[in-house]
Amino acid sequence: xxRVVLFLITNLAVMLVLGIVLSVIMSVLGIxxxxxxxxLLIATLFGFGGSFISLFMSKWMAKKSTGAHVIEQPRxxxxxxxxxxxxxxxKKANIAMPEVAIxxxxxxxxxxxxxxxxxxxxxxxxxxxxxxxxxxxxxxxxHEVSHIANGDMVTLxxxxxxxxxxxxxxxKVLAGIVDNFLNSxxxxxxxxxxxxxxxMIFQVLFGILASFVVAYFSRQREFAADKGAADxxxxxxxxxxxxxxxxxxxxxxxxxxxxxxxxxGKGLMDLMSSHPPLDARINALK
Numbered sequence: 001x002x003r004v005v006l007f008l009i010t011n012l013a014v015m016l017v018l019g020i021v022l023s024v025i026m027s028v029l030g031i032x033x034x035x036x037x038x039x040l041l042i043a044t045l046f047g048f049g050g051s052f053i054s055l056f057m058s059k060w061m062a063k064k065s066t067g068a069h070v071i072e073q074p075r076x077x078x079x080x081x082x083x084x085x086x087x088x089x090x091k092k093a094n095i096a097m098p099e100v101a102i103x104x105x106x107x108x109x110x111x112x113x114x115x116x117x118x119x120x121x122x123x124x125x126x127x128x129x130x131x132x133x134x135x136x137x138x139x140x141x142x143h144e145v146s147h148i149a150n151g152d153m154v155t156l157x158x159x160x161x162x163x164x165x166x167x168x169x170x171x172k173v174l175a176g177i178v179d180n181f182l183n184s185x186x187x188x189x190x191x192x193x194x195x196x197x198x199x200m201i202f203q204v205l206f207g208i209l210a211s212f213v214v215a216y217f218s219r220q221r222e223f224a225a226d227k228g229a230a231d232x233x234x235x236x237x238x239x240x241x242x243x244x245x246x247x248x249x250x251x252x253x254x255x256x257x258x259x260x261x262x263x264x265g266k267g268l269m270d271l272m273s274s275h276p277p278l279d280a281r282i283n284a285l286k
Contacts, residue, residue, distance in 0.1 A: 043164075048162075051164060055153060096118035104126050108245060112152075
């Protein structure tokens with residue numbers, strides 16, 4: 001419930017801010033909402049704006065939603081081992097030291113997030129620490145560090161922004177065409193309920209199709225992060241970690257945290273999954 005409420009409040013705040021910015025810009029420039037220029041402005045602002053605001057808030061959101069404890073000063077041998085391993089891998093990957101955190105969850109999982117290579121967070125679950133060997137856990141950390149070194153957070157944000165922009169723009173154009181056709185006998189069709197309804201319908205439909213594109217790029221990033229981990233700590237350790245994940249609990253991570261986690265929940269189908277099948281990842285490392 002805490003995650004849902006936080007998600008809703010954050011998204012409402014983002015929408016409010018973007019709505020105010022949009023109103024000011026359109027008022028100053030004298031652009032109509034239903035004009036081509038207005039549609040492109042709306043699509044670009046909400047498409048990229050929402051994605052980049054989410055990116056800049058990603059570390060804060062991750063800590064709040066998972067209740068992650070950031071290790072400022074190690075209080076145990078496990079915490080010291082975590083910090084030392086991440087520091088060692090970050091140095092090899094030529095990135096700034098990420099924040100290291102632990103969150104309470106029975107699943108074996110970890111995730112990386114943050115707005116840039118030099119401002120990031122690596123968090124691991126208590127379930128991973130309790131159920132994986134040090135070699136396996138080290139490989140998982142290397143996988144997350146590789147995500148950061150590859151700039152995957154920014155890359156996925158750009159892809160999501162482009163996809164969102166196209167979805168919003170195409171939906172509004174098609175909604176306008178349908179609205180004009182249905183209300184051709186009326187003097188004014190702007191702002192009609194049919195435009196609003198069809199705009200929402202098209203955004204849902206095209207949003208589902210767009211998710212296939214985003215999921216495809218997400219799966220390619222997973223293969224690249226596995227390879228990066230193999231380069232950092234050895235392919236045998238990464239394969240062992242993936243084998244261990246076959247007996248994992250379903251992932252409790254959501255949104256971008258799931259996309260950058262070592263393991264994910266099942267998608268409706270493989271094409272909509274953010275992660276490739278474990279066997280495919282293991283075979284790729286061979």
